Amino acid sequence: MNLESIQAAEKKLLLNTYERNPYLFTTGKGVYLQDENGDQYLDLLSGIGCSALGYGHPALEDAIIEQTKKLLHTSNLFFHEGTAELALRLTEISGLDRVYLCNSGTEAWEAAMKLARAHALKLREAGRTIGTKFIALEHSFHGRTMGSVSTTHKAKYREPFAPLIPSVDFVPFNDVAALRAAFSNEHCAILLETVQGEGGIHPVSPEFLTAARELCDSTGALLIADEIQCGIGRTGKWFAYQHYGILPDVTTIAKPIAGGVPMGAMLCTEAAASAFTPGMHGTTFGGNPLACAAAIAVLDIIKRDDILAHVAEVGAYFIDRLRTLAQSQPAIKEVRGLGLMIGVELNDATLAGNIARELMERRIIINRTSDTVLRFLPPYILERKHVDIAVDALSQLLSLHESNNTAVLAGGITHG
Ligand SMILES: Cc1ncc(COP(=O)(O)O)c(C=O)c1O
Numbered sequence: 361m362n363l364e365s366i367q368a369a370e371k372k373l374l375l376n377t378y379e380r381n382p383y384l385f386t387t388g389k390g391v392y393l394q395d396e397n398g399d400q401y402l403d404l405l406s407g408i409g410c411s412a413l414g415y416g417h418p419a420l421e422d423a424i425i426e427q428t429k430k431l432l433h434t435s436n437l438f439f440h441e442g443t444a445e446l447a448l449r450l451t452e453i454s455g456l457d458r459v460y461l462c463n464s465g466t467e468a469w470e471a472a473m474k475l476a477r478a479h480a481l482k483l484r485e486a487g488r489t490i491g492t493k494f495i496a497l498e499h500s501f502h503g504r505t506m507g508s509v510s511t512t513h514k515a516k517y518r519e520p521f522a523p524l525i526p527s528v529d530f531v532p533f534n535d536v537a538a539l540r541a542a543f544s545n546e547h548c549a550i551l552l553e554t555v556q557g558e559g560g561i562h563p564v565s566p567e568f569l570t571a572a573r574e575l576c577d578s579t580g581a582l583l584i585a586d587e588i589q590c591g592i593g594r595t596g597k598w599f600a601y602q603h604y605g606i607l608p609d610v611t612t613i614a615k616p617i618a619g620g621v622p623m624g625a626m627l628c629t630e631a632a633a634s635a636f637t638p639g640m641h642g643t644t645f646g647g648n649p650l651a652c653a654a655a656i657a658v659l660d661i662i663k664r665d666d667i668l669a670h671v672a673e674v675g676a677y678f679i680d681r682l683r684t685l686a687q688s689q690p691a692i693k694e695v696r697g698l699g700l701m702i703g704v705e706l707n708d709a710t711l712a713g714n715i716a717r718e719l720m721e722r723r724i725i726i727n728r729t730s731d732t733v734l735r736f737l738p739p740y741i742l743e744r745k746h747v748d749i750a751v752d753a754l755s756q757l758l759s760l761h762e763s764n765n766t767a768v769l770a771g772g773i774t775h776g
Contacts, residue, residue, distance in 0.1 A: 363396060381720060388415025391739050391746055393725065401723040404738040404750055408727075409557075409589050409701075412616035413661060414739035420619050423657035424650065433648045442652025449659045450627055453598040455607050458633035460626040461647025465588035465614035466503030468624035471641055472610050473507050473549075475628065476582045478635035480548035483580050490580050491546035493527040495539070499559030499730070500530075502551065502586055511551050513559075534565045543575045549582040549610075550575065554600035557589035557737075560730035561696045561703025569604050582609040582632055588624070589701070592616045593662050593740055596672030596699035603698065616740075618654035623647075662740070671740050674747065675699035678736070681751045689758045693732070702736040703729070704754075711761060718757050724750055 361369070363384040370380075385393045385401070391414050392400045406412065413420055427442075434440050447459040460471050473494070480490045496502070496511040503509065509517055510525035518524060529547070531538045533556065543550070550572045556562040576583040585608035590600040592613055601608055609632045614624035624646075645651075662668065679697045682704055686692040693705045706712040709731040716728040729735045734754075738746070 383720070390414045390416070391742055399723060401720075401725050402746055402749060403725045404736045404742075404746075405725045405727055406616075406737055406739045407620060409594060409615040409737040411620045412593065412740050413619050413658060414741045417619070417661070417741075419661050420654065420657045423653050424621065427650050427653035431649045433645065433650070435644060435648075436642060436646065440649045440652070442649050442656060443647045446647070446652045446655050446659075449656065450613075450625065453659070454611065454627050455602075456611065456627040457630040458628055460628075460636075460641070461652070462624045462626070462643050463622050463645050463651070464503075464624045465586075465612065466505050466508045466624075467643065467646075468588065468612035468614055468626045469502045469508045469511075469586060470505050471626040472584050472586075472612050472628075473511065473551075474641055475610060475626065475632060475635055476549035476584060478640060479582055479632050480580075482635045488580055489545050490548060491527075491544075493529060493547045494525075494549050494551055495529050495531055495543055495547050496551045497533050497553075497556070498530050499533055499556055499562070500551070500553060500586075501556070501558035502553075503588075533559070533562060534568045536565075536567050536571045539568065539571055539575065543581075545579045545581075547579070547581050549584050551584050551586065553586040553588075553590065554604075555590040555595065555698055555701055557701070557735075558729050560705065560733040561701060561735060563600070563603075563696070563698055566604050569601070569606050573606050573608075576609070582628075584608060584610040584612070587611050588614045589737070590698070592658075593668055593671055594699055594701050594737070596668055596675055598668065600698065617658060618651050619658040621651050621654040623651040623655055667740050671699045674742055674744060675702070677744055678702055678742075678747045678751075681747060682754075685751055685755050685758075689755070689762070691758050691762065697736075700736070700738055700740060700742060704734040704736075706732050706734065708732065714761070715754070715757050719750075719753060722753050722757075724753055726750075 384396045386396050387394045391403055393403050394400055450459050462468055483490045498513050500513045502511045510528050513530055529542050531542050554564055572583055585601050587599055610628040612626050617623050682695040686695050691706050693707050696703045712728050712732045719726055727735050
């Protein structure tokens with residue numbers, strides 16, 4: 361099937377949940393995707409942060425192929441070789457004690473929310489005063505299930521599905537005073553993305569994270585850091601919270617963990633983990649042999665090739681080049697980022713939409729989030745030469761729009 365026939369069939373057969381761009385990718389190598397006509401696209405989005413090692417990485421491919429030949433799935437009724445190996449690695453890099461494996465970010469988040477409720481119940485049974493409410497942040501995105509979407513801020517994602525979980529209090533992002541005012545022993549957890557992704561690439565401030573940690577410690581509530589987008593190397597450290605020197609009680613990961621094979625995980629302290637007993641939570645596919653083999657390979661490759669240092673270095677170069685561009689481009693409001701999680705906020709939503717589309721037409725893949733923010737989540741193997749291609753293209757496009765605007769303005773003045 362070609363692009364046109366796939367588009368026609370999907371329009372008829374699939375639920376109308378995605379607005380896909382009209383491109384059909386059939387293969388990929390390194391940081392490039394290739395479409396049905398053989399054209400190459402520089403991918404600065406990596407499947408929304410998942411294809412961390414790019415495409416066709418030999419060691420990852422080998423690990424997946426080897427596992428495919430051995431065993432794809434057995435269920436959580438039995439042991440297999442991958443889960444303990446993966447959990448060993450995840451606990452070592454995170455500083456947390458225990459791991460729950462699942463299949464997606466939303467599922468990991470759902471597990472974290474349930475753990476917070478179960479943990480609070482355990483504390484209540486031990487005579488402590490702690491409630492069942494959650495604190496979440498404005499502009500947060502935690503996923504789409506009924507639980508996850510209850511803690512996701514955007515009205516568009518929430519309102520059609522009301523009534524949601526009623527006990528979620530939203531606090532303005534990075535507003536320490538508001539957090540202190542809102543928090544009480546009615547809350548079982550403070551929920552936050554260490555770096556907000558869909559909300560427009562906003563790192564939480566050290567003051568806010570410190571206050572959240574202190575407040576949770578004061579009542580026994582859990583501090584839960586969603587690192588589904590910012591974790592597993594994306595910011596140049598294994599976890600974004602490691603930039604702050606603050607350990608959450610729980611963190612959730614997904615996107616890059618298995619390099620494009622669907623997987624999620626919730627990691628937590630021993631104390632939090634003890635709230636779950638057999639039967640309280642589970643999933644059929646979670647932590648299956650294929651996903652575990654892929655995740656082990658991803659973590660081992662990142663470690664072996666010192667990829668965290670590379671992400672930090674090339675990310676700093678990228679941000680630096682964008683900030684230099686911002687000085688000469690009034691359309692850029694702000695450049696934000698950590699490692700290879702980068703947002704360029706423009707002053708105008710229409711312009712941001714046009715630039716994202718025009719970059720795509722120039723075979724550079726990015727996306728727009730939060731209306732005005734150009735989002736870059738490239739594969740970790742990105743090199744400086746790719747950054748140069750992207751920033752030069754962005755610079756050209758912004759200049760083109762700037763001169764068009766000036767022409768319109770000049771025309772207006774002449775005719776006025
Ligand atoms: C911070 C964050 N949390 C949760 C999710 C949901 O993850 P998934 O789409 O894998 O269910 C996402 C997805 O974009 C995310 O960025």
